[in-house]
Amino acid sequence: MNNDLKKYLGQKVDLYNQPSFIKDDPISIPHLFTKKQDIEIAGFFAAVFSWGNRTTIINKSKELMQLMNNAPYEFCINGDLGRLKKLLEFKHRTFNATDLLYFIEFLNFHYSNNESLESAFTKGMNKKDETVENGLIAFYHYFFPYLIFLNAPANILHHQKKIQAAKD
Numbered sequence: 001m002n003n004d005l006k007k008y009l010g011q012k013v014d015l016y017n018q019p020s021f022i023k024d025d026p027i028s029i030p031h032l033f034t035k036k037q038d039i040e041i042a043g044f045f046a047a048v049f050s051w052g053n054r055t056t057i058i059n060k061s062k063e064l065m066q067l068m069n070n071a072p073y074e075f076c077i078n079g080d081l082g083r084l085k086k087l088l089e090f091k092h093r094t095f096n097a098t099d100l101l102y103f104i105e106f107l108n109f110h111y112s113n114n115e116s117l118e119s120a121f122t123k124g125m126n127k128k129d130e131t132v133e134n135g136l137i138a139f140y141h142y143f144f145p146y147l148i149f150l151n152a153p154a155n156i157l158h159h160q161k162k163i164q165a166a167k168d
Contacts, residue, residue: 026050029061037073040117041107045072048103049092060092064100076107106143 015021022028030043046061067086068075075083084104088097110120124138 024058025054026057026061028058029065032062032065032070033072035073036116037111038071041072041076044107044117045103049095052093057092064090064092073111076104077111079108 022031026046026049027043029046030039033039033042042061042065045064046057049057049060051057065072067090084101087100087104090097090100107117110117114120120142121132121135121139123135123142125132125135129135
């Protein structure tokens with residue numbers, strides 16, 4: 001690494017790597033929780049929402065956590081379709097209720113078989129890997145085939161209709 005880049009990155013570490021930075025950054029969202037799975041889910045959604053204005057990202061992430069009763073893990077593993085009603089109006093930029101319902105469905109599936117979301121990202125990693133590239137590729141294949149193999153779009157639309165009917 002050249003010296004200019006090293007100096008620049010060092011300055012950024014000094015600027016951002018401090019507790020005072022957290023309160024105005026989306027990383028504040030997982031810091032709201034203590035349970036490992038809640039932290040993982042909150043961080044996952046905050047990361048997915050993290051493009052654009054930080055204040056908006058934080059507000060929408062907090063809004064979602066409130067819709068999940070500030071217990072995202074319990075909310076995701078709960079099998080009651082009625083709990084999903086309040087999610088139908090949620091949106092953040094291009095992320096809409098259909099996306100959210102798919103994420104909830106995926107998280108339900110994953111946590112039914114795993115204790116941590118970390119395993120979803122480490123499935124494709126090898127001890128010799130120098131980057132997380134293989135982990136991210138494996139996560140992509142794990143997350144999206146779930147959509148295809150379980151016919152999730154049709155299931156989600158079916159759930160949306162049932163939830164909407166219960167709402168009316």
